[in-house]
Amino acid sequence: xxxxxxxxxxxxxxxxxxxxxxxxxxxxxxxxxxxxxxxxxxxxxxxxxxxxxxxxxxxxxxxxxxxxxxxxxxxxxxxxxxxxxxxxxxxxxxxxxxxxxxxxxxxxxxxxxxxxxxxxxxxxxxxxxxxxxxxxxxxxxxxxxxxxxxxxxxxxxxxxxxxxxxxxxxxxxxxxxxxxxxxxxxxxxxxxxxxxxxxxxxxxxxxxxxxxxxxxxxxxxxxxxxxxxxxxxxxxxxxxxxxxxxxxxxxxxxxxxxxxxxxxxxxxxxxxxxxxxxxxxxxxxxxxxxxxxxxxxxxxxxxxxxxxxxxxxxxxxxxxxxxxxxxxxxxxxxxxxxxxxxxxxxxxxxxxxxxxxxxxxxxxxxxxxxxxxxxxxxxxxxxxxxxxxxxxxxxxxxxxxxxxxxxxxxxxxxxxxxxxxxxxxxxxxxxxxxxxxxxxxxxxxxxxxxxxxxxxxxxxxxxxxxxxxxxxxxxxxxxxxxxxxxxxxxxxxxxxxxxxxxxxxxxxxxxxxxxxxxxxxxxxxxxxxxxxxxxxxxxxxxxxxxxxxxxxxxxxx
Amino acid sequence: xxxxxxxxxxxxxxxxxxxxxxxxxxxxxxxxxxxxxxxxxxxxxxxxxxxxxxxxxxxxxxxxxxxxxxxxxxxxxxxxxxxxxxxxxxxxxxxxxxxxxxxxxxxxxxxxxxxxxxxxxxxxxxxxxxxxxxxxxxxxxxxxxxxxxxxxxxxxxxxxxxxxxxxxxxxxxxxxxxxxxxxxxxxxxxxxxxxxxxxxxxxxxxxxxxxxxxxxxxxxxxx
Numbered sequence: 001x002x003x004x005x006x007x008x009x010x011x012x013x014x015x016x017x018x019x020x021x022x023x024x025x026x027x028x029x030x031x032x033x034x035x036x037x038x039x040x041x042x043x044x045x046x047x048x049x050x051x052x053x054x055x056x057x058x059x060x061x062x063x064x065x066x067x068x069x070x071x072x073x074x075x076x077x078x079x080x081x082x083x084x085x086x087x088x089x090x091x092x093x094x095x096x097x098x099x100x101x102x103x104x105x106x107x108x109x110x111x112x113x114x115x116x117x118x119x120x121x122x123x124x125x126x127x128x129x130x131x132x133x134x135x136x137x138x139x140x141x142x143x144x145x146x147x148x149x150x151x152x153x154x155x156x157x158x159x160x161x162x163x164x165x166x167x168x169x170x171x172x173x174x175x176x177x178x179x180x181x182x183x184x185x186x187x188x189x190x191x192x193x194x195x196x197x198x199x200x201x202x203x204x205x206x207x208x209x210x211x212x213x214x215x216x217x218x219x220x221x222x223x224x225x226x227x228x229x230x231x232x233x234x235x236x237x238x239x240x241x242x243x244x245x246x247x248x249x250x251x252x253x254x255x256x257x258x259x260x261x262x263x264x265x266x267x268x269x270x271x272x273x274x275x276x277x278x279x280x281x282x283x284x285x286x287x288x289x290x291x292x293x294x295x296x297x298x299x300x301x302x303x304x305x306x307x308x309x310x311x312x313x314x315x316x317x318x319x320x321x322x323x324x325x326x327x328x329x330x331x332x333x334x335x336x337x338x339x340x341x342x343x344x345x346x347x348x349x350x351x352x353x354x355x356x357x358x359x360x361x362x363x364x365x366x367x368x369x370x371x372x373x374x375x376x377x378x379x380x381x382x383x384x385x386x387x388x389x390x391x392x393x394x395x396x397x398x399x400x401x402x403x404x405x406x407x408x409x410x411x412x413x414x415x416x417x418x419x420x421x422x423x424x425x426x427x428x429x430x431x432x433x434x435x436x437x438x439x440x441x442x443x444x445x446x447x448x449x450x451x452x453x454x455x456x457x458x459x460x461x462x463x464x465x466x467x468x469x470x471x472x473x474x475x476x477x478x479x480x481x482x483x484x485x486x487x488x489x490x491x492x493x494x495x496x497x498x499x500x501x502x503x504x505x506x507x508x509x510x511x512x513x514x515x516x517x518x519x520x521x522x523x524x525x526x527x528x529x530x531x532x533x534x535x536x537x538x539x540x541x542x543x544x545x546x547x548x549x550x551x552x553x554x555x556x557x
Numbered sequence: 558x559x560x561x562x563x564x565x566x567x568x569x570x571x572x573x574x575x576x577x578x579x580x581x582x583x584x585x586x587x588x589x590x591x592x593x594x595x596x597x598x599x600x601x602x603x604x605x606x607x608x609x610x611x612x613x614x615x616x617x618x619x620x621x622x623x624x625x626x627x628x629x630x631x632x633x634x635x636x637x638x639x640x641x642x643x644x645x646x647x648x649x650x651x652x653x654x655x656x657x658x659x660x661x662x663x664x665x666x667x668x669x670x671x672x673x674x675x676x677x678x679x680x681x682x683x684x685x686x687x688x689x690x691x692x693x694x695x696x697x698x699x700x701x702x703x704x705x706x707x708x709x710x711x712x713x714x715x716x717x718x719x720x721x722x723x724x725x726x727x728x729x730x731x732x733x734x735x736x737x738x739x740x741x742x743x744x745x746x747x748x749x750x751x752x753x754x755x756x757x758x759x760x761x762x763x764x765x766x767x768x769x770x771x772x773x774x775x776x777x778x779x780x
Contacts, residue, residue, distance in 0.1 A: 039716055040748045063748035063762075080750065195716040256717025257664030258691045338667075405624050429621075442621045449624065542666040551669070555626050 002056070003086045006030055008093045021047060021057075021078040021089060026186075026205065032091045035188030035346055037196045038079035040064055042188070042346060045078040048090040056085030107479070107514035110305050114171045117269075117284065117523040118233040120146045131233065131280050133269075134523070139280035148231035150174075152218070152277075153516035155296065156239030156247055157480075158193075158320055159184050159344055159353070161213065162513050165221045168233070171521050175225050176513075177217050182209040183246060189320050189341040190242045194256035197246055207249040214247075215276045232277040234269075236284050238516035240321065241294035244285060249274075258542070260291045266298070267530040286519050287530045289325075290538045292336035297323045299515025300479050301536075302529055304508060307332055311474040314459065314501075317512075319482055320344060322455040325536070326462045333466050333537035337458030339451040343385040343482060347447050350438045352382030359387040359435055360485060364394045368416025372435065380435035386485035391434055392448045393490030396557045400432060403557050405449050407432060407442055449555045452496040456554035459497065461547060465539045470500035479511045495557055566597060570606040573638060577610025578617070580630035582637050585610075589638040593645060603642045604651050611635050611680030618677070619765040625673065632676050653684040655775045658700045659710040661690035662725065664718035670744065671712035677764035678710075683771060694721070694728040701729065701738050708774055710767060711757075713744040722747075723755040739774045741767060 001014045004024055013028040022045055025032045036042040040062030049057060052074065062080040078091065119132040122144045129146055131139040149169050155162040164176040183206045187193040196202035222229045237247050241262050245252035248270060254261045267287035275281065286295035286302075297317060301307065306315055306327040316324040320341050325334040345351030345358075352358050356376035363371045374380045383391065395401040399415045400423070402408050407430045410420035422433045431439040463470065476497065478486065488505040491497045497505070518525055541547045569592055576584040592602065614631035617623040623631075659675050661668050668690040679685040688700050701709050709729075713719040722742050729735040742752050743761040752760035759774075761767045 036746075037716070039746050040750070041746055060750040061748065062750065063746075191715050191717055198717070253717075256715065258666045258718075404627055406622060446621075446624060548669055548672075552626050552629055555624060 002083050004083060005086075005088045007050070007088055007090050009091070015083055017084050018082050021076070021081050021083060021087075024083060025078065025089075025091065030091065031185050032078050033185050034079055035184070035192070035341070036079075037187035037192045037202075039192070040077060040080050043077065044346075046070065046075045047078045049074045049076060049081075050088040050090060052087055053085055056083070056087055058082045058084060107303060107510035107512070108477075108508040109303050109511075109514040109518065112518055112522045112525065114168070115522050115524060116151065116168045116234070116520065117526070118149075118151070118168065120149050122146050131278070133233075133280070133282065139278075145231065148227065150227060150232045151520045152221075152232060152235040153513055153520050154214070154235060154237055154239075155299075155510055155513040155516060156210075156237055156243040157181060157296075157512070158190055158240065158243060159188075161210075161217070162510060163214075163217045163221065164513055164517060165225065165227075165232075166517060166520055168521065173517065174227075175221055177221055179213060179217060181243075182213045185209075188344065188346055190240065191256060193246065194242055194252045198251060198253040198256065203246075203249065203251055206246050210247055211274050218276055229276050230278050233281050234284060234520060235272055235275060235277065235281070236286065236516040236520045238286060238296050238299040238512045238519070239294060240296055240323070241288050241291055244288075244295055248283075248285070255291055262288055262291045264288070266295050267526070267533075284519060284526070286516070286526075287533045289334050289533050289536050290336070290540075292321055293323050293325075293334045293536075293538070296512035296515075297325060297334065298529055298533060299513075299519065300508075300511040301325055301327075301332070301515070301532070302518055302525060303511035303515035304477055304479075307532060309475075312468055312472055313475045313477060314462075314473050315477045315479060315508075316455070316459070317480040318343065318455060318478060318486070318496075319480055322458050324458055324462060326466055326468065328466055328468060331466065331537075332532075332535065333462055333539050335458050335462050335465075335539040335541055337454045337541060339454045340447070342447040342451040343388070345382065345384055345388070348383065348388060348444045349441050350382045351388065351444075352384055354384040354386070354485070357381035358384035359391075359438060360384050362387055362390040362394055362434060364398050364416075364419070368398075368418045370394070370419075370434070374435075380438045383434065383438060383440070385482055387434075388440075388444075388448060389452075389486060389494070389496075390490045391440060392445065392452075393487075393493040395432065397493045401445060401557065405445050405555070405557060407445065448494075449557075452494055453551055453554040455496050456498075457547060457551040458541065460550050460554065461541055461544065462539055464546075465537065470498040473501065473504065476501050476505045477508045478505060479508050495554065566602055569595075569597075570602055570609070573606040574610035574613065577607065577631055577634045577638065578613040580627060580634055582630070582634045585634040586637040586641060589641040593641060598645045603646060607635050607638055607642075608680060608682065611677075615677045615680055615765060615768075618673075619763060625669065628673060628676070632680075635680070651682075654682040655707040655771060656684045656686070656704055657708045657710055657771065658686045658688060658697065658704055658706045659712070660688040660692040660697060660700075661712045661714070662697075662718055662721040663691055663693050664721055665713050665715055666690050667714035668712070670714065671710075674710065674712065674743070674761075674764045674767050678767055678771065681768040681771070694724040697725045698728050698732050698734065701734050702732070706738050707778065708739045708741055708771055710741045710743070710761070713742075713747065716746040719744070719746055719751070720755075722757065726756050739778065741770055743767065 015024040034045040043064035153164045187196045266285040269282040272281040323336040359380045361373035433439045573588040618628045740757045741759040742757040749760040
């Protein structure tokens with residue numbers, strides 16, 4: 001059997017001839033980032049083969065073409081390269097890279113009474129503490145343990161996880177930990193993840209990865225705060241519908257195919273057998289609104305108290321899926337729109353996550369010189385989602401990018417000379433440099449147009465479903481940790497949001513987590529929200545014949 | 558004198574093609590009216606002017622100069638002109654280059670990309686039967702048999718639905734129409750190796766690519 005030596009990880013693996021390098025790495029527990037799950041479209045799983053003998057490997061043609069200079073240096077796509085002989089593989093050690101991710105953990109919230117589903121009562125005559133769930137006794141503990149009473153509110157994002165440790169006696173958030181969702185290393189966007197988890201071995205891998213990460217986080221939180229994990233009784237899973245399926249070890253296949261139905265509807269508890277918490281512990285799943293408007297939005301509606309607001313409020317979570325709710329004097333409608341993973345840096349030539357080296361801010365000053373900021377104050381090595389939207393918004397504003405999305409050539413443009421110097425050619429095509437080695441291409445702009453067009457079309461369709469004009473929207477609340485790093489002007493300048501929203505945009509942060517906290521601490525909001533989601537009008541875009549026209553119109557700047 | 562008329566025809570033909578390329582819906586309609594008012598009803602003129610405009614629009618789209626909205630606006634201008642020509646074109650439809658059935662496979666409701674391919678292929682002179690989205694294998698095969706299609710173009714935007722392409726090809730074999738009809742697959746998650754794996758004949762990366770593939774098919778398999 002051929003042997004693979006993964007140099008960076010210092011690990012040797014024997015494999016069957018004919019398996020791909022990616023499969024071999026996965027079987028050995030080595031993570032090679034493969035955002036598209038080995039379909040061959042993203043090009044991010046490149047590894048370098050050292051002194052490879054002819055015939056020891058074979059590359060199949062993939063959608064993504066590696067640049068010739070990389071091929072000459074021995075780079076191949078791990079997902080499309082089959083192993084036939086011994087090989088030395090140089091794959092980056094991902095554990096080191098993802099430590100610098102910028103994740104927001106705070107979100108808007110409201111006042112509520114502390115009245116959790118779980119209760120602890122000390123029975124003095126017996127010297128025991130009873131653990132109750134929904135008023136029924138589910139277990140007992142020796143001595144008086146009523147002071148040790150904890151819960152977790154977890155925001156399960158497609159890319160990031162935020163876990164808050166809550167004291168269920170006081171409602172205080174003791175600590176919070178953020179981490180990369182380990183599933184994103186195997187399959188980055190929602191659809192790719194559904195596809196992967198539709199196969200039994202894929203679900204095993206994805207579920208195992210997130211369960212281990214949860215348990216690791218629980219351990220870490222307990223250690224940091226000197227508490228015992230057996231005193232954690234309840235966990236809230238707040239995330240999009242697909243993430244909830246994957247966190248519950250449920251095959252999400254029906255979500256990936258028209259008519260896109262969810263297996264899990266939420267609004268119930270499940271045993272927390274796989275989590276290292278109290279043996280009596282359980283997990284509450286907030287109710288979903290529709291297949292693509294999940295518990296994270298339900299949490300957001302709760303945290304922002306949308307149904308109680310006077311006037312008209314638009315609530316949007318900008319991400320791979322733009323999920324949004326329009327609330328007009330207590331009447332709610334929701335929809336979701338497939339923006340694609342461009343905002344997470346995928347399919348963008350110099351795209352990357354919001355970690356060290358990512359350009360996250362780009363502003364063109366009145367004299368034409370750009371002001372930039374790079375995460376970690378290091379040399380820019382790529383562009384993250386917020387940086388990308390900033391760049392596009394600014395370049396549209398000053399005319400480097402025309403209304404149709406075309407890069408305007410220096411001799412035809414009226415923009416400042418300092419910017420003209422940044423327009424160069426690469427492989428015969430115009431590119432615009434935003435840092436020494438970082439640039440955007442025409443096709444990157446097209447990707448952003450598709451993504452922002454999808455969000456804008458969703459906003460327009462939702463407003464038309466409730467008969468609301470953009471001018472009559474009083475407040476626009478942007479949720480999600482990604483949204484928090486954006487600026488109102490870059491959203492409006494590029495037309496992701498209508499001009500009429502200027503001055504009305506508010507960034508409310510991680511309401512998926514703050515809402516989850518409310519679900520944890522007050523059992524009454526559970527029933528309340530379970531009833532409310534049934535009244536939210538589900539606006540299904542893919543079935544509406546008007547969608548294409550609205551979307552196409554929204555593509556221009 | 559004959560030369561002057563030919564010159565005038567050529568000039569107006571160019572004007573209409575330019576109007577379509579430049580997305581000028583009204584100019585396209587006005588120019589089409591000038592042509593019919595002058596009584597120039599030859600197929601040559603009516604058909605080639607519209608086709609030339611659309612083929613230039615397709616070229617600009619492929620070069621990245623145009624994006625989806627521009628291409629669709631060109632198609633609107635072409636449609637306006639064609640509407641005016643239609644009454645005069647009766648019975649003199651030109652021979653199509655070939656016949657193509659196109660659709661998005663089962664489980665997939667995305668169709669903007671597929672619509673663009675249909676548009677560009679039609680502009681290149683093919684008869685296109687667009688049977689929509691979320692199309693079952695049965696419906697694809699029924700259409701291929703009914704239209705005696707030279708080629709079938711299958712689209713999918715999602716990794717979760719692309720495997721249905723294989724179902725269509727298998728059903729074609731079972732119903733005996735696989736030999737007479739070439740299969741082209743395309744869409745975001747599709748790759749040449751995937752096309753090969755499921756037994757498709759061609760992988761297409763773009764609308765322009767599809768036209769080149771069809772031209773090749775008609776050269777090698779056409780009658």
